[in-house]
Amino acid sequence: MDGLEWTREKYAATGARQAGKSAEEQKAAQEQARQQDEAINGFLSQCMDQNARARLNTLKISRPDKAKMVEQIIVRSVRSGQVQGRIDEPTLIGMLEQVNSQMPKTTSSVKFDRRRAAIDSDDEDDYGC
Known part of the structure; x- marks a missing residue:
């Protein structure tokens, strides 16, 4: 085995170890993120009304x-004591409006190319007669 092959094998082995470590x-x-999501979901189910929770899940989708x-x-809000009791749907709607005011407006538009639609003309009623 010459020096070049030995160097290649060494770097390949090092790369495999680093790839395994990163995996x-x-x-x-991922496990930590899943545990955090479960903790937040448990906390939210304790402090939210069923209807508000359903609305939040719909929004999440x-x-x-x-x-x-x-x-x-x-x-x-719940941890700082700003909200007393369970959060009902009208309170959640107020929070959603607050978030909507903070989020930037996005405009979406639909562009219709009339030239392509003109190629397939429905004006011809001859039907091969």
Whole structure:
């Protein structure tokens, strides 16, 4: 075995160890994130009304970033004592309006290319007759 082959094998082995280490770190990070999500979900289920919880879950499906912000606001509000008792749906709606005012407006538009639609003309009614 010459020096070049030995160097290649050495770097390949080092790379494999580093790749294995990063995979273990990723797995540990995923596990920690899952545990944090479970803790937050448990906390939210204790301090929220069933209807408010259903609304938040619906929001989480459609807009996960906004739902995350609302969850953080709820946790902060309950821990600091700003909210007494359980959070009901009207209180959650107020928090959603607060988040909406903080989030930047996004405009979406639909562009319709009329030239492509003109190619497939429905004006011809001859049907091969």
